[in-house]
Amino acid sequence: MSEPKSRSVxxxxxxxxxxxxxxxxxxxxxxxxxxxxxxxxAVAAAFIVQWVAFVPAAMTQTDRYFDxxxxxxYIAVTVLLLALSPERDARSIILTVLVVVWAVRLGSFLFMRNLRSGGDDRFEEIKASKLRFFSVWSVQxxxxxxxxxxxxxxxTSAHSAPLGWTTFIGIAVWVIGFGIEVTADLQKSRFKxxxxxxxxxIRSGLWSVVRHPNYLGEILLWIGVLIVAAPVLQGWQWVALLSPVFVIVLLTRVSGIPLLEAKAERKWGDDPEYRAYRARTPALVPGLRGK
Structure with a gap:
């Protein structure tokens, strides 16, 4: 078995x-x-959906419907859980709305962007191999x-708690993060x-404050979701902390900022204006100097 296929397994x-x-x-x-x-x-359903969608995607070798x-x-599983829940309390309804609204907005945005661009160049080599392509869907x-x-x-927690000040703080953090993400995407789309x-x-609007404002918004909104969820978490359920931690690590260390920064460096690395922009503008957190 080749090394790429071994990595896929x-x-x-x-x-x-x-x-x-x-x-x-x-x-x-x-x-x-x-x-x-x-x-x-929920976890099993998340994988089943990916594997079902993989079949036509692999047959046609397309990544158009991946995002x-x-x-x-997100939408289907979250709504399913709310429908199956023995008690649909206010917290569960709020969490469902937060996840569904985010997923509808981001999903439609990424899908339209994919249609305009003709596909994601990250998949060009991968989708030719069914095993490697399947691994990507499984990771999703x-x-x-x-x-x-x-x-x-x-x-899905059997524990319940009345809505309190943490709920409203969580919603506020989500709204701020969602607003930042939507605004950043809109500004970049208009610029391009x-x-x-x-x-x-781009170096205007929110992109003049940080180099990746859309990722800042993404991180904030998932922190908001955790804050809303926190009052009903018990014992091992605190594994839910991995949610925003995973988003932060993914965007700052794996597939988000590192890939985009490397791409920008290849494209504008010799441009004095880009060097100046990068030097004065922090990557993610306002107020922190860029490298």
Whole structure:
């Protein structure tokens, strides 16, 4: 077996093992449907959706619906959990709304961007190999499960708590993060739509404050979800803390900022204006000097 295929097998096994551990921990002190814990159902459903969508994607060798499938998974699984919940309390409804609104907005944005660009160049080599392509879809199942963990664990928790000040703080943090993400995406889309900006980098609006304001918004909104979920978390259910931690690590150390910074360096690394912009503008947190 070639090295890329060996790595793919390792990724698939790792995604399944980590998801299994997450499902076990997050299911403690949660409600069940027959012999199946609610949160475990959610994690399993997240993977099943990816694997079903993988079949036509692999047959046609297209990644066009990859991001859309991820977003639809958030929506479908979260709504399913709310429908299965023996008690649909206000907290569960709020969490469902927060996740669904985010997923609808981001999913439609990424899908339209994908249609305009013709696809994601990260998949060009991968989708030719069914095993490697399958590993990517499996990892997306883990990504969805980890990111949504705080909301899903709270919705499936057997413990309840009245809404309090933490709930409203969480909603406020989510609203701020969502607003930043939407505004940043809109500003960049308008910038790229201007013919005069072809080949140039954006440094206006929120992009003049930090180099990745959309990621800042993404991190804040998932922190907000955790704050809303926190009052009903018990014992092992605190594995939900992995939700915003995972988002932060993913965006700052794995597939977010590092990839975009490397791409920008290749494209504008010799541009004095870009060097100056990078030097004066922090990557993610306002007020911190950029490297």
């Amino acid at each position: 390792i990724l698939i096994v790792a995604a399944l093992v980590l998801s299994g551990l997450l499902a076990f921990a997050g299911s403690q002190q949660g409600w069940s449907v027959g012999p199946f814990a609610g949160f475990a159902i 859309l499938t991820g977003s639809l998974t 199942g883990l990504w969805v499960s980890l990111t949504a963990a705080a909301a899903w664990i709270a919705i 739509a201007e013919p005069a900006n072809s080949g140039r980098f």
